[in-house]
Amino acid sequence: MDTGDPTAAIAAFYDDFGRRWAHGTSPLYEDWALGIARDPELLARLAALPRAKQQPNLVFASARWEGAAMSPYHAVRPWLLEHWDRIVATGADRTVQTNEANRCATWLPPLSGIDGPIALLEVGAAAGLCLFPDRYSVEYATPAGVQKVDPPDGPSDVMLTCTVDDEASVPERYPDVVWRRGIDLDPIDVSDADAVDWLANLIWPGPDHDARVARLRTAAAIAASDPPEIVRGDLLERVTDVAAAAPPDATLVVFHSAVLLYLDSAERRRFADIMAGLGAATGRRVVWLSNETMGTLDEIDAQVPPGTPTDHRFVQTWDARPIALAGQHGALYETAAFRS
Template sequence: MSNVDSAATERVSAVYDDFGRRWAHGTSPLYEDWACGIARHPDLCARIAALPRRLQQPNLLFAASRWAGCALEPSESWIRWLRSAWDDVIAIATERSVQTNEPNRCATLLPVLSRLDGPVALLETGTAAGLCLFPDHYSVDYAAPSGPRRVDPHGGATSFALACEVDADASVPERMPDVVWRRGIDLDPIDATDDDAIAWLANLVWPGPDHDARVERLRGAAAIVGAAPPRIEPGDIIDLVTPVAAEAPREATLVIFHSAVLLYLDAEARRRFADTVMGLSARLDRPVLWLSNETAGTLPEIDARVPAGLAVDHRFVQTVDAVPVALAGQHGAVYETSAFRGA
């Protein structure tokens, strides 16, 4: 690892420490232990720093380890195993990618989508298997201040339900949106009928009691989507968003949406994507709504509109046309608007 400088090693250590202490803490004790364990081993951080950036992600390294058959053991034992299985783990990581397709995020999209009048056209950028392109097809149990509320699809309740806690009764949808067109864009689309691909998505779900229900929801959503798979265009979201959006029916409200996608782009690419989407309405001569769930730090103009001191750990900042409207749990478990009411 002589070609890896100390700054690169320290950067990887900081990334893993932050992942453990800020993102996994309180939601996946095992991943918190693994990430913080990696951060304490300079030789492993140097190994990771020598990899292409895409392969340095904690999510990918951990999922590849599990796919290779590691035991879900404390970091001391797991790191010994990782050293011995390093080549196999990196080979898996090289062939696979992080495409966490969490259908429960639909519960945090519905408060906005359900209030749109008339038919809706959905275009998801970074869609993976398209599980979030069907927010109107899943039952949702909302825990509201006034008590539990259930919202079902027009065709009736599903065998599983999404779950979300909201801090305002007004956030609970009164109805499902009338979605008449769905399309996705992804560098590496996933076939919802491919058992191996869905097994990898399930493997990407973090271990821990907070996440156990996510695997059941993912498989249930994959069965629904697999019965009528959406069209997913393979390619770069910046290059394709305009031509694909141009195909949406003009009588429908076009919604461009994404969750946890822009963090995988560099700052320049994020800027290009944001400028492209914000200019779509003028280029297509039609109304376009941009609905985004991304982490703080993604775009500076959005960060500037988030109240100072607001805790955003384990939360996306949800924006509508680049205006923050809520905090949304990274896996859709909570939806909070209180900090933005009247802003």
């Protein structure tokens, strides 16, 4: 029932963020989120912001950008109140964009199974760090031990790490990427130091995330040496024409991570329909790879076995068919639930 209190939904959102997403991976953000969920004054201030600017990732990153101490909520609360206008101003100018290169460790298993040259098109590409899966080394922790794979040109300065539940998931070869493009509402110039600093600032604090900062900066240096073209625009409006520019003799792979959650249900349906007809519309072979959370598309949720643990995991799909669970930051790749 609608209570008429606009802060109730915000409190529930922050409580869910703390208990379900930050719990066990970022103790500080868990504490901040649960603190705000029970703080009427902060909830009222959040309710005055546009909905897109209320999300914990943006508010917390903006607070850190402006100098908030990495202290428990009860200690940092007075600072938040005193500097609220600065936090809001930073949030108004910035967006949440996760560009986690380690997700490529979960893209390599399906990509390695595609024969011939591949054209990569990432929607929601940010700075495009995930457009270089063929240039990163990976250490896969398997039930039989650790297996390291390196790009054809030799070991990379970027080392990704991923735990897999099946040794067969470790790629035997790297994809032959001949073309790479991205689409984003607000593309990030990977050579812009301030932009890379903001990306690093968006990484959650906590021991599970500390290594991500160094990895992001090293991956950014690789991308800056061969900057990918990131097309500015709405993915619904641009994906077809950008896809049509890919080499016709290459398999076009359209992929994304945690992007569709920013669309409403009608927009998600429209995107799925576009992807279903993209091959016919562009006259080429298209593979649609997706890493998204449960609740994104009903027809995908229906294919996930009941009781499958999906917290901190994406459901990875190939042409809308679930094939694996992928850790939200690329640290896990599990296929057991979908093995026939």
